Amino acid sequence: MARVFPEGRLVYGMQLPIQSQSTIYAEPWEATAGAVLAEVARAADRAGFGYVATCDHVAIPRGMAGPMSTVWYDPVATLSFLAGITEHVRLLSHVAIVGLRHPLITAKQYATLDHLSGGRLILGVGAGHVREEFEALGVDFERRGAVLDETLDALRVALGPEEYPEFEGESFSFRDLGQLPRPTQTRVPVWVGGSSPAAVRRAAVRGDGWLPQGDPRDRLPERIVRIRELREAAGVTRPIEIGAITEPLYVGEPGWDTGRRALTGKAEALAESLREYRALGVDQIQVRFRNRDVAELTDQIAAFGAEVAPLLND
Incomplete structure (x- = not known):
């Protein structure tokens, strides 16, 4: 059993600003605001967010730096820092490209993070x-999908309870090599990101959760049905937590142009819209707030936690 959140309730989390600055979603002020990441994470912790999340890229080629930027904080370093300044919120890598690293390295880093955070990974x-x-x-x-599949199998062992994990695969093998500390959690939950057929299959068969790649609401039902079909065919019976990334949000009347896709308005209206995700079979929503500076962002986080969140499961 690796379910993170209670079944039957819609939980909310957020991808943190600043730590990744793709032009698809970064707000202009983030470019010079590195030091306030802690302030945002603490605000989410206080507001009852289920998790805060960070991204992962090692290096961005010059030709892609325009739209992607080269600002991508290391997820292990960032989440470890956040573990020390928060109390309750879960710490999510969304997503770690674990195929870039040997599974024993990944296991060492994330086991330590889980251990130091008291099992919040x-x-x-x-x-x-x-x-x-x-x-x-x-x-x-070209083999990144196959390598990721084997890496996940290896990580199940390497992040398990055994001090001397053993694994034999095509790309990786290890035995008689001890690693301490072990994770605090008996089974570290693994959520698989992506919306391609391969990613959906991977989430269904190997994942404890699915993190879609920004699928609009009308595409979620078919993806969720497909996940459940694949799990049944593979004989997988453990629970899975289905995620969704919501439209950009603004609690209240912004008084400025938040974009045509943004959901804005009173708490009741926002909650009514977001409850539709639960009706689709979604367990957790990842929210992103439109904002013009860190003060407005933390105000939005607090308002969502105080006004919208209590209405999500009515």
Whole structure:
């Protein structure tokens, strides 16, 4: 059993600002605001968020730096820092490209994080998409899916309770090599990111949760049905937690242009809209707030936790 949150309730989390600055979602003020990441994480912790999340890229090629930027904080370092300044919120890698690293390295890093945080880790994983990143690290980009599958199998063992884990695979093998500390959690939850057919299959068969890649609401039902079909066919009976990334939000009337896709308004209206996710079979929603500075962001986080969150499960 690796379910993170109670069944039957819609839980909310957020991808943190600043730590990754793709032009798809970063607000302009984030470029010069590194020191306030702690302030945002603490605000989410106080507001009852289920998790805070960070991304993962090792290096961005010059030709992709325009839209992606080169600002991508290391997830283990960032989540470890956040573990020390928060109390309750879960710590999610969304997503770690674990195929870039040997599973024993990944296990050592994330087991230590889980141990030091008192068992708050959620290991979100993905295949990656930047070819140059793989090539620079000597990893076969074309085999990244197969390597990720084997890595996940190896991590199940390496993040388990045994001090001397054993694994034999095509790309990795290890035995008689001890690693302490062990994770605090008996089974570290693994949430698989991505919406391609391969990612959906991976989430269904190997995952404890699914992190879609920004699928709009109308596409979620077919994906969720597919996940359940694949699990049944594979004989997988353990629980799975289905995620969704919501439209950008603003609690209240913004008085400025938040974009045509943003959901804005009173708490009751926002909660009514977000409850539709639960009706679709979603267990946790990842929210992102439109904002113009850190003060407005933390105000939005607090307002969501105080006004919208209590209405999500009415």
